[in-house]
Amino acid sequence: MRYLPLSDADRRQMLDVIGAETIDDLFRDVPEKARQSGPIAGLPMHASEMAVERHLTALAAKNVPAGSAPFFLGCGAYKHHVPASVDHLIQRGEFLTAYTPYQPEIAQGTLQVLFEFQTQVAKLTGCEVANASMYDGSTACWEAIGMARRITRRTKALLSDGLHPHYVAVCKTMAKFTGDSLTTSVPTLDAETDLQRLIGEINDETSAVVVQYPDILGRIADLTPLADAAHAKGALLIAVVTEPVALGLIKAPGEMGADIVVGEGQSIGVGLQFGGPYVGLFACREKHIRQMPGRLAGETVDAEGKRGFVLTLSTREQHIRREKATSNICTNSGLCALAFSIHLTLLGEKGLRQLAELNHARAVQVAERLGAIPGVGLVNNSFFNEFTLELPVEARPAVHRMVEQGVLGGVSLGRLYPGAEGLKNGLVVAVTETVTDADIDALEGALKEVVA
Amino acid sequence: MNQSGWKPAAPVKGPGDTGTVTGNRALMLEEPLIFEIDGGETTGVDFADVPQVTARIGALTRSAPIGLPGLSEPEAVRHYTRLSRQNYGIDLGFFPLGSCTMKHNPRLNEKMARLPGFADIHPLQPRETVQGALELINELAFWLIDLTGMHGVAMSPKAGAHGELCGILCIRAALEARGDARSVVLVPESAHGTNPATAAFAGYAVENIPANADGRVDLEALKARLGPDVAALMITNPNTCGLFEPQMKEISDAVHAAGGFVYCDGANFNAIVGKVRPGDLGVDAMHINLHKTFSTPHGGGGPGSGPVVLSEALSPFGPLPYTARTKDGVVHLIEEEQAEEFSNENFGGSMQSFGRMTAFHGQMGMFTRALTYILSHGADGLKQVAEDAVLNANYVLRSCEDVLDAPFAHSGPCMHEAIFSDKGFGGGLTTLDLAKGLIDEGFHPMTMYFPLVVHGAMLVEPTETESKAALDQFIGALRHVAERARAGDESLKSAPAHAPRRRLDETLAARKPIVAWRTPAPDADKISGRNEVGGQ
Numbered sequence: 001m002r003y004l005p006l007s008d009a010d011r012r013q014m015l016d017v018i019g020a021e022t023i024d025d026l027f028r029d030v031p032e033k034a035r036q037s038g039p040i041a042g043l044p045m046h047a048s049e050m051a052v053e054r055h056l057t058a059l060a061a062k063n064v065p066a067g068s069a070p071f072f073l074g075c076g077a078y079k080h081h082v083p084a085s086v087d088h089l090i091q092r093g094e095f096l097t098a099y100t101p102y103q104p105e106i107a108q109g110t111l112q113v114l115f116e117f118q119t120q121v122a123k124l125t126g127c128e129v130a131n132a133s134m135y136d137g138s139t140a141c142w143e144a145i146g147m148a149r150r151i152t153r154r155t156k157a158l159l160s161d162g163l164h165p166h167y168v169a170v171c172k173t174m175a176k177f178t179g180d181s182l183t184t185s186v187p188t189l190d191a192e193t194d195l196q197r198l199i200g201e202i203n204d205e206t207s208a209v210v211v212q213y214p215d216i217l218g219r220i221a222d223l224t225p226l227a228d229a230a231h232a233k234g235a236l237l238i239a240v241v242t243e244p245v246a247l248g249l250i251k252a253p254g255e256m257g258a259d260i261v262v263g264e265g266q267s268i269g270v271g272l273q274f275g276g277p278y279v280g281l282f283a284c285r286e287k288h289i290r291q292m293p294g295r296l297a298g299e300t301v302d303a304e305g306k307r308g309f310v311l312t313l314s315t316r317e318q319h320i321r322r323e324k325a326t327s328n329i330c331t332n333s334g335l336c337a338l339a340f341s342i343h344l345t346l347l348g349e350k351g352l353r354q355l356a357e358l359n360h361a362r363a364v365q366v367a368e369r370l371g372a373i374p375g376v377g378l379v380n381n382s383f384f385n386e387f388t389l390e391l392p393v394e395a396r397p398a399v400h401r402m403v404e405q406g407v408l409g410g411v412s413l414g415r416l417y418p419g420a421e422g423l424k425n426g427l428v429v430a431v432t433e434t435v436t437d438a439d440i441d442a443l444e445g446a447l448k449e450v451v452a
Numbered sequence: 453m454n455q456s457g458w459k460p461a462a463p464v465k466g467p468g469d470t471g472t473v474t475g476n477r478a479l480m481l482e483e484p485l486i487f488e489i490d491g492g493e494t495t496g497v498d499f500a501d502v503p504q505v506t507a508r509i510g511a512l513t514r515s516a517p518i519g520l521p522g523l524s525e526p527e528a529v530r531h532y533t534r535l536s537r538q539n540y541g542i543d544l545g546f547f548p549l550g551s552c553t554m555k556h557n558p559r560l561n562e563k564m565a566r567l568p569g570f571a572d573i574h575p576l577q578p579r580e581t582v583q584g585a586l587e588l589i590n591e592l593a594f595w596l597i598d599l600t601g602m603h604g605v606a607m608s609p610k611a612g613a614h615g616e617l618c619g620i621l622c623i624r625a626a627l628e629a630r631g632d633a634r635s636v637v638l639v640p641e642s643a644h645g646t647n648p649a650t651a652a653f654a655g656y657a658v659e660n661i662p663a664n665a666d667g668r669v670d671l672e673a674l675k676a677r678l679g680p681d682v683a684a685l686m687i688t689n690p691n692t693c694g695l696f697e698p699q700m701k702e703i704s705d706a707v708h709a710a711g712g713f714v715y716c717d718g719a720n721f722n723a724i725v726g727k728v729r730p731g732d733l734g735v736d737a738m739h740i741n742l743h744k745t746f747s748t749p750h751g752g753g754g755p756g757s758g759p760v761v762l763s764e765a766l767s768p769f770g771p772l773p774y775t776a777r778t779k780d781g782v783v784h785l786i787e788e789e790q791a792e793e794f795s796n797e798n799f800g801g802s803m804q805s806f807g808r809m810t811a812f813h814g815q816m817g818m819f820t821r822a823l824t825y826i827l828s829h830g831a832d833g834l835k836q837v838a839e840d841a842v843l844n845a846n847y848v849l850r851s852c853e854d855v856l857d858a859p860f861a862h863s864g865p866c867m868h869e870a871i872f873s874d875k876g877f878g879g880g881l882t883t884l885d886l887a888k889g890l891i892d893e894g895f896h897p898m899t900m901y902f903p904l905v906v907h908g909a910m911l912v913e914p915t916e917t918e919s920k921a922a923l924d925q926f927i928g929a930l931r932h933v934a935e936r937a938r939a940g941d942e943s944l945k946s947a948p949a950h951a952p953r954r955r956l957d958e959t960l961a962a963r964k965p966i967v968a969w970r971t972p973a974p975d976a977d978k979i980s981g982r983n984e985v986g987g988q
Contacts, residue, residue: 001829001832001833001836002828003555003556003558003747003828003829003833003916003917004833004836004837004840004916004917005917005918005919005920005922006840006843006844006916006919006920010919010920011840011843013920014843014844014846014847014920015843017847017850017851018843018846018847018849018850018865019850020846020865023839023842023843025865026839026842026843026846026865027696027727027842027865028864028865029695029696029698029864029865029867030696030698030724030727030728031698031701034700034701034728034729034732034733035727035728036726036727036728036729039831039832039835040598040599040726040831040834040835041598042598043595043598043599043826043830043831043834044827044830044831045830045831045832045833046828046829046830046831046832046833047827047828047830049560049828051827052560052564052824052827052828053560053563053564055827056564056567056570056588056820056823056824057564057567057569058584059569059570059584059585059587059588059591060564060567060568060569060570060584061569061584062569062583062584062587063569063570063573063581063582063583063584063585064573064577064581064582065568065569065571065572065573066572066573066574067568067572068568068572071574073574073576073577075576076575076576076811076812077574077575077576077812079572079574083496083497083525085496085525085528085529087566088529089528089529089532089533089536090751091562092532092533092536093541093542093543093544094536094537094539094540094541094543094544095532095536095539095541095751095752096541096543096557096562096749096751097541097542097543097554097557097749097750098539098540098541098542098750098751098752098753099542099547099549099552099554099750099752099753100552100750100752100753100754101752101753102549102899102900103540103887103891103896103897104953104956104958105888105891105948105951105952105953105954105955105956106538106539106540106891106896106948106951106952107538107539107540107752108535108538108539108952108953109535109536109537109538109539109752110539110752110753112483112485112535112538113532113535113752114752114753115485115967115968115969116485116486116487116969118967118968119485119487119968119969120520122968123518123519123520124518124520128968129967129968130967130968131967132753133754135610135611135614135755135810136610136810136811136812137811138808138810138811139610139614139809139810164811166808166811166812167811169807169808170807170808170809170810170811172807173621173771173806173807173808173809176806176807177621177624177653177654177655178653178655179655220509220510220512222510222511222512247514247518248514248518249509249513249514250509250512250513250514251512251513251514251515252514252518255516264811271571271572271817272571272572272573272574272575273565273570273571273573273816273817274570274573274574274575274582274585274812274813274816274817275575275811275812275813275814275816276575276610276755276810276812276813276814276815276816276817276818277610277754277755277757277815277817277818278812289965289967295753296965296967297967298961298962298965298966298967299961299966299967300956300957300958300960300961300966301956301957301960302953302954302955302956302957303946303954303955303956303957304954306475306953306954308953308956309956310956310958310961312958312961312962312965312967313962313965328613328616328617328646328649328650328652328653329613330611330612330613330645330646331611331612331613331753331754331755331756332753332754333751333753333754333755334750334751334752334753334754334755335749335750335751335752335754335755336751336754336755338532338751338752342528342532344520345486345496345521345522345523345528345531346495346496346497346522346523346525346528347495347496347497347520347522348490348493348494348495348496348520348521348522348523349493349517349518349519349520349521349522350493350494350495350522351495351496351497351499351522352518352520354495354499354502355497355499357502358499358500358502360505360507360508360509361502361503361504361505362503363508364505364506364507364508365503365505367508380508381508381510382508382509382510382512383508383509384509399578400578400580403578403580403581408574408577408578408581411576415576416576433499433500
């Protein structure tokens with residue numbers, strides 16, 4: 001009960017002020033038969049800090065953390081080093097325990113951070129404006145399709161085969177209920193993205209073309225021809241980035257004509273956390289700002305003429321128009337956006353470039369060594385820090401056999417695309433700056449063994 | 453101090469104020485944007501040398517600089533520490549934002565969420581390497597099901613509003629499975645503002661159900677509207693007028709009799725946890741804001757987490773990954789690959805998930821914190837949570853009703869929150885002015901202009917983690933500002949006077965949005981970076 005400050009004497013005094021005999025008098029609107037009598041079934045009584053810590057620590061010990069084994073998993077979530085100062089700063093109570101900045105005069109810290117975050121995301125993606133973050137990359141991807149629908153007044157989106165299958169699944173779930181139609185296909189291990197197919201399929205009914213960059217197999221393609229083809233038919237190009245560190249080295253989608261760039265920001269500043277909380281990135285052209293979902297921090301002045309920041313354009317949201325709102329989003333990932341922004345500020349232009357170069361160089365080293373294993377083929381012609389191998393055996397059991405050797409060796413395409421025969425030998429391997437030479441040796445050894 | 457050369461616009465000097473060169477006021481520090489401190493190639497991280505390799509990125513090397521500013525570690529630590537000092541958080545003081553339940557955020561929760569076994573695991577790791585994490589999800593799921601008297605729980609929704617959407621999609625999937633096309637969702641006036649937005653987003657027509665004079669759902673009006681076109685009622689209970697709906701069971705029965713489902717917005721669950729199980733009242737789906745009821749911190753706007761508990765009728769339709777209790781009482785986490793094995797006999801029907809709502813398993817980091825909180829409180833503590841939350845709210849209500857109009861004070865005890873209005877204010881003063889006056893008293897203001905059924909509404913939610921002393925101090929301040937407002941004290945219109953910023957011009961921000969910093973042009977006006985973006 002250490003979090004409950006009232007004493008019994010306080011309670012008695014307060015009931016007297018209220019004019020109630022007992023606490024149950026305050027619950028008199030709850031019908032008698034609906035009241036729960038006695039203790040909550042099965043739940044133990046309150047526990048000490050030590051006891052709770054012991055229980056949670058025992059559960060944590062049953063997992064294999066990424067930092068404790070050679071680790072090569074990616075596909076939308078990446079293991080990067082996060083400087084110690086990032087976690088220290090986000091744990092300052094004024095950030096951690098603040099709510100939505102509804103009273104801007106006493107929330108300038110959060111609001112300025114969001115304004116800085118928005119600017120960083122806009123620059124990184126090559127767009128003019130960005131919002132204050134979304135739930136995650138997959139929900140941001142769906143919101144981008146909805147935004148394209150509102151802008152083009154069309155409902156048919158083309159999804160690249162290289163788009164993360166879970167992102168596709170999220171979009172399909174939502175499309176069932178909104179009446180959008182989505183065209184998509186499963187990738188192949190032929191090494192090339194389906195940009196030519198997409199270009200051929202764009203027509204006057206297309207709302208948007210959605211393409212991931214780098215894609216689920218790690219491939220990178222120039223998006224310019226796709227942007228041109230989409231624009232020629234009045235459609236938008238939506239680019240999805242799940243590994244923003246890549247943008248330190250390769251061209252930003254906005255530079256290549258993308259109208260909306262969404263992404264998963266977990267890679268910068270936010271830990272793996274078994275899938276969340278993550279931070280959705282959402283950037284677009286300035287002319288579409290009023291169709292953008294989510295929160296926005298904007299600059300203004302106070303009564304003394306000093307610069308300050310507020311949440312703005314919230315008329316697009318549920319606050320005011322209720323059933324006419326552009327989406328039902330009513331929060332962002334404030335604390336994760338803060339972590340992203342701090343990490344990116346620490347990196348700066350120079351640090352991000354170095355980090356990206358280091359990721360790429362390590363990945364090239366690993367790809368060359370693994371690709372040389374007899375029977376193993378490198379699928380990609382191009383990649384950043386993640387690539388796909390075609391194994392001579394099914395990849396899904398191979399991943400489990402590598403676990404037996406203490407190596408977390410990648411994500412099998414069989415897990416991501418159950419039932420896709422052509423992909424079952426595909427293994428997606430991600431290599432970041434955290435990988436050591438010993439880790440690479442261990443992976444090479446384990447993979448040799450499982451394909452032998 | 454502020455060394456960047458950036459200066460705020462010259463402040464208006466008050467009597468005795470000689471101004472400063474830096475814009476700083478003692479410990480109230482002005483802080484430029486990172487872009488204005490930028491040291492060019494400065495970085496706050498060190499990396500190993502990059503090995504020499506042949507690049508594999510084709511012709512896609514970035515050619516132009518991105519334009520990202522970099523700070524050394526000490527500069528970054530100062531920048532963010534100074535910004536933090538311009539923020540109000542629950543650690544600094546009482547935060548009466550109603551319907552948003554800002555309560556103490558125990559640091560044990562933070563410590564547990566940062567155990568590498570939870571913080572450093574990948575969502576696609578092989579199952580055998582994440583058994584503890586799956587057990588944790590199942591354990592939390594078990595308590596959520598138990599505390600609400602429901603059958604299953606969808607853990608993946610990323611926030612409360614995402615949870616609402618999940619619940620409505622479950623309802624839609626269940627109706628479609630029985631070949632029953634319905635087109636309308638009913639939403640009482642006392643519901644949360646996200647509810648109608650959610651229903652509309654899921655493809656439904658939204659119709660309001662009026663509140664009666666007591667601030668509760670008008671049962672007769674509801675019954676008159678129910679029919680074969682109504683898919684669901686989205687109700688908030690306790691509602692946003694701070695009141696429990698005593699006829700909840702009758703409401704649910706009426707909706708069920710008409711073939712519809714009942715969605716309950718569970719944002720205010722902390723007022724009844726351990727006291728009432730919504731499942732017993734006929735609720736089919738309810739989201740639980742973990743950041744509200746179970747104390748996960750909100751971080752200045754998120755992340756949230758909104759698991760949705762489901763009745764037996766809706767359980768087979770939840771999103772994947774999905775947690776459900778089988779007949780033997782065991783709770784399982786089900787992904788696509790197990791969906792088949794959990795069909796039929798276990799659910800008394802086939803598993804018919806409506807699909808995925810988010811890429812991975814939901815907000816695992818929040819699950820860790822919520823479970824830590826539940827176990828810390830235990831069965832006795834959780835019940836006390838509800839009792840103290842309700843006691844605190846009624847204490848504030850009764851202590852202020854002589855100086856502030858309390859439109860529902862006649863309707864009986866309030867639950868988690870006390871509602872006041874601006875009735876009786878003089879001099880054209882509004883709720884906004886009172887709120888800004890409270891800032892000068894050192895408090896975060898309450899929720900304003902909500903619920904919509906009350907003119908100039910103020911919604912005060914003192915959670916269970918506030919002491920009587922803290923409440924007494926707040927009540928004193930609120931009464932003082934309320935009396936000034938009733939007297940038409942004009943000076944409230946320029947409040948706050950003692951915050952990092954005076955009143956901010958929100959209209960200007962919306963009319964001429966500036967949402968990103970631009971390098972100032974040489975002839976830029978005195979506010980650096982002020983380039984206008986967007987249309988009217």
